[in-house]
Amino acid sequence: MTEVTMEKIVSLAKRRGFIYPGSEIYGGLSGFWDYGPLGLELKNNIKNLWWRMFVQERDDMYGVDAAIIMQKKAWEASGHVAGFSDPVVECKKCKRRFRADHVSIKYQKNELGKILAGKEKWVCENCGADNEKFEVRQFNMMFKTYVGPTEDESSTSYLRPETAGGIFVNFKNIIDSFHPKLPFGMAQIGKAFRNEIAPRDFVFRAREFEQMEIEYFVREKEWKESFEIWREQSLGFLKSIGVEKSSIHELEVSPEDRAHYSKRTIDFEFDFPFGRKELFGLAYRTDFDLSRHEASSGVELKYLEEGEGKFIPHVIEPSFGVERIILAVLQTAYTEDTLGKEARTYLKFNPAVAPVKAAVFPLLKNKPELVAKAREVYTSLKKNVPQIMWDDNGNIGKRYRRQDEIGTPVCITIDFQTLEDDTVTVRDRDTGKQERVSVSELEQQIKVN
Ligand SMILES: [Zn+2]
Incomplete structure (x- = not known):
């Protein structure tokens, strides 16, 4: 079995144009990553498959694309301004800040699970200084910014730390425009930002990332049933992109560790090279979010049902981090x-x-008749399967290796026999086996989505 290390994944990702360190020519910027041509296609495929499965193929889902910057009041209502913080300690000598739970495991927590104090002494891993006191401060992880020409408290806002907020603030719009019947959901894919104290593990914990989130609104009595359905469907999505159920571990989050409003949360974990960590989450958030936004905005966010009257629906939230899924997909695929x-x-x-999806080559690049025929096959396939690559660099063996390394399922070679009988060689990535296939059947063979 292949031993998959982060070094191998990071190195292949950079070498082959999947993912590069952000601002690299300036020495990088910790927690930010840039996607190259292949990483972008991979990311788009994952997002498109998710969107198709959870939005386009259903009748009960409404997509939104909300603004990244929202009214500060929305983040006050959601609890992010007061509570979206990590406990940190600061080194007295070098002033470097560390997450309190990274420095000490002997800390006390308050009833909300926040770290209050730890052991008396700790050693700074940056400068080695002995720190006498373990003074915990709360560090808010939202990126602060100013809206408009004045930089003061009233113009302060934040880059969203999660996409869910943009869904809740549009709940009434969806009700008014579409009159959906319960249960129904709202979905969003988009960027989110967290000023992580310690970004680490490649794209796993980054400061800018992308989420795919659903808020699925239900009647309170339906939550358990809906939760189970979403658990299966979430695993079904992972399977459809190549991450098997057997590699995912469900962690039932205990009442002390989950958010106070949540009555049930499961972290779906994956064995990454750096340990077993959360891949995606599923939470029952009760009616907490809509109730808070209703109270804070003064706008009614209730649902009117015949015979039942008005009530605030409860919500099930499947939440996926795009980059974590990319990492799991890369790790699963690495062989x-x-x-x-x-x-x-x-x-x-x-x-x-x-x-x-497929690479097309002429067997020899100095034979114009082969190149012309290969170009014809390539152009024709590209019309309906846009993710096709042309490659005539180096010998055939080198082209195969290069395509294998970027995960191209099949390579199509146009040779002299093609000119006679319109068949090509199709070579399989996993087995290396080759077969002759008629040009007219190629599209059928490589079309997967
Ligand atoms: Zn220090």
Whole structure:
């Protein structure tokens, strides 16, 4: 079995144009990453498959794309201004700040699970100074900004730390425009920002990231049933992109550890090279969010049902981090083996997420008749399967290795026989096996979504 390390994934991701460190020519900026051509295609495939499964193929889901910056009051109502913070301690000598729970495990928590104080002494891992006191401060992780020309308290706002807020503030709009019947959901894919004290583990804990979130509104008595359905459907989505249920571990979050308003939360964890960590989450948030926004905005956020009257619906929230899923997909796909006595590294992507569905080559690039025929095949396929790559660089063996490494499921070679009978060689990424396929059947063979 292949030992998959972060070094191997990070190195392949950079070398082959998936993910680069942000602001790299200036020495980088911790917690920010840039996507190259292949990483972007991979990311778009994952987002598009999610959107199709959870929004387009359903009749009970409403998509939104809300503004990233919202009224400060919305973040006060959601509890983020007061409570979206990590406990930190500051080194007296170098002033570097650390997460309190990274410095000490012997701390006391208050009833909301916030770290209050820890052991008396701790050693700074940056400068080695002995710190006598363990003074905990709360550090709000929202990025602060100013809206408009004045920089004062009244113009302060934040880059959203999660996409869910933009869903709740549009609840009334969806009710008014579409009159949906309960249960129904609202979905959003978009960027979110958290000023993490310690960004780490490649794209796993970054300061700018993307979320795919659903708020599924139900009657209170339906929550358990709906929660189970979402648990299965969430796992079904992961399976459809190549991450099997068997590699996911469900952690039932205990009452002390979950948010006070949540009556049930499951963290779905994955064995990353740096440990078992959360891949996505599912939470029953009761009617907390809409109630808070109703109280704070003064706008009624109730649902009117025949015979039942008005009430605030309860909500089930499946929440996915796009980058964490990308990382799990990359790790699952990363394979080292030997093919034809030659060691190789390849990405065994499920074709649905593969950034390139097929590569097309002329056998020789100095034979105009082969190049012309290959171009014809390539152009024709690209019309309906846009994720097709042209490659005529180096010999065939090198092209195969290169395509294997970026996870292209099949390579199509146009050779002299093609000119006679209109068949091509189709070579399979995983087995290396080749077969002759008629040009007219190619599209059918490579079309996966
Ligand atoms: Zn220090």
